Amino acid sequence: MPSLLDVAKVAGVGVMSVSRVVNGTRKVSPETERKVRAAIERIGYEPNEAARILKGQRSHVIGLIFPDLSDPFLATCANAAQETARAAGYVTWVAATGHREEVEREVTKVMIQRNVAGMLVIPCGKQNDHFAGAAKSGISIVSIDRPLENVKAESLIVDNRHAACRAAEHLIEHGHRRIICITDDFPIFTRMERVAGYTQAMKRAKLPGQICAVGAMSGDLSDQLGFALGSANPPTAIFVGSDLIAFLTLHELRKRSLTMPDEIALIAFDDFDAATLLTPAITVIRQPVSDLGRQAAELLCRQIDNPASATGARITLKTELVIRESCGCKAKSNADHDFDMLRRRPSRLPDRFRGPCY
Amino acid sequence: MPSLLDVAKVAGVGVMSVSRVVNGTRKVSPETERKVRAAIERIGYEPNEAARILKGQRSHVIGLIFPDLSDPFLATCANAAQETARAAGYVTWVAATGHREEVEREVTKVMIQRNVAGMLVIPCGKQNDHFAGAAKSGISIVSIDRPLENVKAESLIVDNRHAACRAAEHLIEHGHRRIICITDDFPIFTRMERVAGYTQAMKRAKLPGQICAVGAMSGDLSDQLGFALGSANPPTAIFVGSDLIAFLTLHELRKRSLTMPDEIALIAFDDFDAATLLTPAITVIRQPVSDLGRQAAELLCRQIDNPASATGARITLKTELVIRESCGCKAKSNADHDFDMLRRRPSRLPDRFRGPCY
DNA sequence: CTGAAAGCGCTAACAT
């Protein structure tokens, strides 16, 4: 591995000239620059990151801290972020925390220690002091999907509340009066915003809202849904707060042989593969998943280049209500809803279909 | 950030004693060790990776090179690998190549340059000289899902051929004689093995095999399937070679209002969310996705500790034929197939459901 | 068993 010194010798100049050419730190004469570039080319010099970091420079590494990589939403987002970061010359250090805050703290610590240039995080807790510490020590941070309370970091989020409100309104417009909202019981931003949106729509329509939280703290989906469905006035429509809950709910409906949309209507937050495969196809709120990852990475890169530009603002991306059949709407054309007629494929294929194979 | 020198001062010993205690490189007297450990504890010393790497040591970084992170199969595998590596004290750099070999080469180069200790790869091409180079320069490599031709690296793969053969046999046992095999047209190991397994079963049963390759090189799934279905002797059963192709195929069947299993039977390679949600539920070959990632990471860590142990062997993991309804079998109990009755949930939930929320 | 010194490749700070 040739070093700066080797380049300097070959070029017949001092080491600092080489360093300055490589980093564009200061003016060098055209003549020197030419010689240096030629020497670099000739001996195939590549800067040594370890030495740079040792000297106290920031590395060209971006840390990605996500709750889970096996979740399609998060994986797609991470994929886009990684791709964008790579294109900008960064390597991506990925850590999945498994939704555990102690793991999040631990990896954050290690990342700071190893001088990452910036971090892209989907935080899994409320106590964000570890991120605050990172921000204070000069590491740029951008959060995705959820704002980072008490930390000076931009956030890229979606219009959860508005979208949930629209979804509930759509069900109301279909004549439903008893609409239940099923979400997980985790106290995270997105869940609370979506519940707030649902509640807002119900209130406006002077309808009673019923929120059914499921999870480790609140109890089993099957029990809760059974209870609601067995009541004197069972719901005729469901709004589910995420693709995971949609999956579980759809299983329950299938088990109880409840048909959509007649016996029960349904709208889900998050689009998912099965949504277009089922009969009826599921009406969903689609998030700009890849955009979230891509824009977050772009934003982070900009902030790394110019740390002063951090404002701590929230940037909100728009979601899209994708009307299919589970809400009671007619499919546009038989079974061809959501189909790209030109390519004879489901339109808006998941990212993974963009590979060369398909 | 306290350094080794600081520790040495506090402990009242030389730097080398500290270094030896930290790394366990050589014997130190119990007395010295005690003093050093106390000093480390007291000032909160953490070794500096950059300095270690600069001195020519291997880092504690593992590189993950995957074709795509948004694909559920690959994402789940990456997630498990990352988790395992973290537990073993390694940091994971992740790169998604987008199935592009030039990107694979590029990220491999960067990782070698930055002294990763090892790489976990799902290669996307045949020309593996960049990996061969890495292996030669002392970086341990383990490949997943596909063997690494011409490189001395272990591979963790599944019994593709056997499983595909079993799937085809299962359809044959159901009385089907015209079974078509639909796969992508990408010349990768898994595809070829699965086709070989299908062919083997058909040959044994003295049945004519029909392989339908779809993709950028071969053409549209809709056209190909339409052609096959419109022939004088249309197939009565389909074996699809991957979850992606299953998704597209199921869309086609839905569009043509073909009912399973009566009008057309189907078995798919790879389990996927929609498989248990559809009616009929889809019979699939389930791969041990997380195990693949976990075991690969464990293997890699072992090889990093003992580079001589690399044999270049292939380790084959078993898949499982999950009988559901799309092949013509009766569901075990009404709609409750694949349901964990105790927890009232679909059993074998995807990894992401293991979070604290559900 | 322990310590002192040299140097990995780079850049900030200071000379020229």
Place this chain on the structure above:
DNA sequence: ATGTTAGCGCTTTCAG
């Protein structure tokens, strides 16, 4: 505009 020097934190080498 360019060169020289010192030192980031660690480990290898060699001397005690």
